[in-house]
Amino acid sequence: MPDNMRDDSFEDGKTSIRSAIHLPSIRLLGDFVMKAGTALGERDIPDYELLYFPEGNGTIYRVGEREIALSQPSFIITRPGELHRYRYDPLHSTRHLFIHFWLLAFPASSLPVLLPNGPSVIPYEGEFLVAMMKQIMAIAHMNPDRLQERGSLLLLALLSEIHSLSVEEPLAGETKRLPPQVLQALDAIDMSLAFPLTVEGLAKQVGWTPEHLSRSFARHLGLSPKETIVRRRIDRACQLLLYGHKSIKEIAYEVGYTDENYFCRVFKTTKAVTATEYRAKHYNPRYGDLAPFIDGDSLYPANQLFYGDQ
Structure with missing residues (x-):
């Protein structure tokens, strides 16, 4: 439904519902390597x-006087005022997803895992909770004006499941992954951004017809294959703009655009700012510590901050 046809009372109702159940408020989130x-x-x-x-x-997390080796996949909960630091693995790049949030009127006692004496590190090697966290990232990237409305509900559910983990309650099961052919197509896109890409070529690689591939992308990703290619190219360009020193022309070539002017038009259409403005607005010296990363399973770019309430 177009925005101008929405029922304002319905929008107000969603806001009041959110306030009534005191959801956590997302402030900042990202997926960094x-x-x-x-x-x-x-x-x-x-x-x-x-x-x-x-x-x-080999990453080490230090909180207070304790040092904890993150030798297995784990959630970490850091509470306000806790003194902490990280020493990342000395030999390999380290990926981590994070969400900063306020509790506001939400009582921490409702989820004991958030209390000061709660656990700091909670091992977890499944897919269900990670998919929830990634979905919050995807909402922040693809539908940011719905982040507090949808993401906060997911975050509350995620924290509840993590609390269950901390008291060794069984998980409720795993979510279904994307079809293997869609994952294969996403991987093929990410590995070939610098080269010409066609729907027909992707379909041939995964053993589907172009029509079936297009329907599957629309169903599972909400985008056509062509729209996905553009989004992945621009997302990669954003990474290169932030933690590299290449020129706009060099970046355009690296993500598959032989015409710098055309790349600049596509970038501005996608991001609402020029590539130069994007770099000036978002560059931070700390991005110098980030490593390039490709994850065909993700619906959002790594190494990029997303903002919620300030």
Whole structure:
């Protein structure tokens, strides 16, 4: 339904429902990959942070006087005022997803896992909870004006499931992954962004007809294959703009555009700002510690911050 045809009373109702059940409020989130041997210095934060490290490695998390080796995939909960730091794996890049959030009127006692004496590290190697966290990231990227409305509900459910993990309650099952052919097509796109890509070529690689591939993309991703290619190219360009020093022309070529002017038009149409403006607005020296990362399973780009309430 077009925005101008929405019932304002319905929108107001959603806002009042959100206030009535006191959902957590998402402030900041992202999916970053840190270079081997880098670190996050000692700090404390005014809000809560939920993190997930999908691979066990040599990363060390220090909270208070305790040091915890993240040798297996784990969730981490950092509470307001807790002094903590990270030393990332010295040999391999380290990926982590994170969500900063406020509780506001939501009582922490409703989820004991958030209380000061709750666990800091909760091992988890399944897919269901990670899919929930990734879905929140995808909403922030693809539908940011619905982040608080939809993402906060998912975050509350995710925290509840993590609490269940912390008291060793059984999980309720796993979500279904994307069809293998769709995953294969996404991987093929990500590995070939610098080269010409066609729906017909992708369909041939995965053993489907172009029509079936297009229907599957629309059903599972909400985008056509051509729209997905453009989105992945521009998302990769955003990464290159933020943690590299290549020119706009070089970046355009690297993501498959031989015409710099055409790339700039597509970038502005997609991001509502020029590539130069994007770099000036979002560049931060800390991006120098980020490593390039490709994940065909994700519906959002890694190494990019998404903002909720400030």
